Amino acid sequence: MKAFVAGATGATGQRIVRALVDRQIPVRALVRDRTQAKELLPSGVELIQGDVSDPRALQVALGDCTVLLCATGARPNLNPSGPLVVDYLGVKNLVEAAQAKAIQHFVLVSSLCVSNLFHPLNLFWFVLLWKLQGENALRESGLPYTIVRPGGLLNEERPGNVIMQGADTLFEGSIPRTQVAQVCVEALFCPESRHKTVEIVSRADAPTRDWSDLFAQVV
Numbered sequence: 001m002k003a004f005v006a007g008a009t010g011a012t013g014q015r016i017v018r019a020l021v022d023r024q025i026p027v028r029a030l031v032r033d034r035t036q037a038k039e040l041l042p043s044g045v046e047l048i049q050g051d052v053s054d055p056r057a058l059q060v061a062l063g064d065c066t067v068l069l070c071a072t073g074a075r076p077n078l079n080p081s082g083p084l085v086v087d088y089l090g091v092k093n094l095v096e097a098a099q100a101k102a103i104q105h106f107v108l109v110s111s112l113c114v115s116n117l118f119h120p121l122n123l124f125w126f127v128l129l130w131k132l133q134g135e136n137a138l139r140e141s142g143l144p145y146t147i148v149r150p151g152g153l154l155n156e157e158r159p160g161n162v163i164m165q166g167a168d169t170l171f172e173g174s175i176p177r178t179q180v181a182q183v184c185v186e187a188l189f190c191p192e193s194r195h196k197t198v199e200i201v202s203r204a205d206a207p208t209r210d211w212s213d214l215f216a217q218v219v
Contacts, residue, residue, distance in 0.1 A: 001188065002026045004065035004103075006052060006094055007072035009033070009040050011155060012109055015181035016069055017041050023185060028065055030058075052090030058097035068098050069107045069184055076124055083127040091134030095141045105194070106145045107184045110135050112199055114149065115168050135197070144194045146187040150180045151201040161206040164214040165199050173201030192216040 003020050007013040008029035020027050021042045028046040031037035037047050048061045052072060062068070072090055074082035091108065098106050113119045114132040122128050138145050149167070152174035162179055163170070179202055187193035192215035 001067055002028065002065045003188075004028050004030065004062050004068045006030045006068070006070045006090075007109075008045075009037050010071055010073065012073075012153065012177045012180055013071035014040055015177050016071055016109075016184050017045060019178075019181040019185040020069075021045065025185075025188075028061075028063060030061055052086070052093050055093040055096040055100075058093055059100050062097055062101045062103070065101075066103065067105045067107070067188055068094065068103050069109075070094055071109045071184075073109075074125075074127060074130075080125045083125045083130040087127060088130040088133040088137070092137040095137050095143065098143055099141055103143060105188055106138060106141075106143045107187050108135065108138055108145065108147050109180065109184065110147055110149045110197075112149050112151045112170055112173075112201075116171075139197075146184075146193045146195075147197040148180065148183055148187070149197065149199040150175050150183075151199075153177050153180065158202070158204075160202040160204045161208050162214065163201050163203055163206045164218060166218045167197040167199065170199040170201055173203070175200055175202040186211040187215070190215045 003025050005017050008017050009031050030048050034047050050061050074086040110131050114128045135147050154174050154176045157176050190212050192212050196218050198218050
């Protein structure tokens with residue numbers, strides 16, 4: 001297994017890269033700024049400079065990777081096309097590149113509540129709507145996939161275990177980014193995760209459960 005990580009220098013992407021390295025999985029990271037990436041990512045990670053705008057260039061960037069994890073996301077700003085370009089078209093380009101390279105498993109980090117058109121986050125240029133369209137591009141691709149929809153993302157650690165449910169069943173809650181990264185990486189090792197959309201939050205009163213059991217319960 002060799003992993004390609006898009007959005008590798010983002011707050012969640014960095015944690016995904018570290019979790020992969022901890023599992024001794026070779027990583028190729030797509031980055032825009034090599035200098036910054038060298039400061040943020042573990043040594044030994046292969047850095048490929050580029051972005052998600054060109055599917056043909058992405059095919060080359062994927063190289064000999066066998067799995068793909070995407071943690072890209074538009075940053076809040078005054079550009080109304082940001083979510084469209086990053087959260088939909090960028091994901092779509094990654095999907096097309098993954099199809100061409102016969103990627104064995106595509107893990108996409110999305111968001112809770114993407115199906116709720118009237119959610120306040122859609123005031124940010126319909127970011128949830130475009131994330132949903134990115135999800136749909138992956139679901140319709142024929143690729144083996146896991147779509148991970150986390151609740152509110154926390155940079156700090158906190159006690160608690162992951163609660164995992166199916167699509168459009170969790171509507172509130174939060175989760176540390178490290179746990180999101182762990183779910184993404186564990187999905188690669190659990191056949192029960194394939195072709196599923198999972199929603200995740202973390203709660204202190206949640207029981208500890210095996211990863212395979214967590215994915216298997218989602219239908």
